[in-house]
Amino acid sequence: MKRRPPIKIKYLLAALAAFLISLSVFPERTHIPVPHESPAPEAPLKIPVKETEPTRILRVHDGDTVSLSYKGRKYKVRLIGIDAPELGQRPWGFRSKEHLKELLTGETSIEVDVQRHDKYGRLLAYLRRNDGTLINEAMVEDGYALLLTIPPNVKYADELRGAQVEARRAQRGIWGENGLTESPGDYRERTQ
Numbered sequence: 001m002k003r004r005p006p007i008k009i010k011y012l013l014a015a016l017a018a019f020l021i022s023l024s025v026f027p028e029r030t031h032i033p034v035p036h037e038s039p040a041p042e043a044p045l046k047i048p049v050k051e052t053e054p055t056r057i058l059r060v061h062d063g064d065t066v067s068l069s070y071k072g073r074k075y076k077v078r079l080i081g082i083d084a085p086e087l088g089q090r091p092w093g094f095r096s097k098e099h100l101k102e103l104l105t106g107e108t109s110i111e112v113d114v115q116r117h118d119k120y121g122r123l124l125a126y127l128r129r130n131d132g133t134l135i136n137e138a139m140v141e142d143g144y145a146l147l148l149t150i151p152p153n154v155k156y157a158d159e160l161r162g163a164q165v166e167a168r169r170a171q172r173g174i175w176g177e178n179g180l181t182e183s184p185g186d187y188r189e190r191t192q
Helices: 009-025 092-103 135-141 157-170 184-191
Strands: 053-062 065-070 073-079 108-111 123-129
Touching: 053 092, 065 108, 073 135, 092 135, 123 135, 135 157
Parallel strands: 073 123
Antiparallel strands: 053 065, 053 108, 065 073, 108 123
């Protein structure tokens, strides 16, 4: 049996370089649509949100997801920059949901960042009370949610990071005695 000559490293490197260059020259060809990226039944946000826009909270699903009415349409919204305990993470999932309900009393405004929707079709947003309180930040600072930064939505990443440092230092909520023992992400991965 005849042996094939070994492939020279320089040819492999040249092929790899050509491949990487083709990716940067033709980036639109590198995106493969994923079936679960389709929008949720709620309406996609077509009206541009300015600095902040008034909204009405319809339902709090858990500590980081709500349904709201904005300009007469219903949206399911995932709060940017935070990851709250899942409802199955007892007692913290329920406590987080109840704390979010408390924070959302009164008038609320919505604010978006660079990326408008997640892979589940939910609108990604910051919520702010009319007294200026950034709800996303308050959830972290009060110890009912963890920091979860996902670029490009990093408008308030520094504020959220500072809120988590403060919550941990003060041992608030999930950071205190009998606090959260598993991150929401690890919990979801384990239970799905």
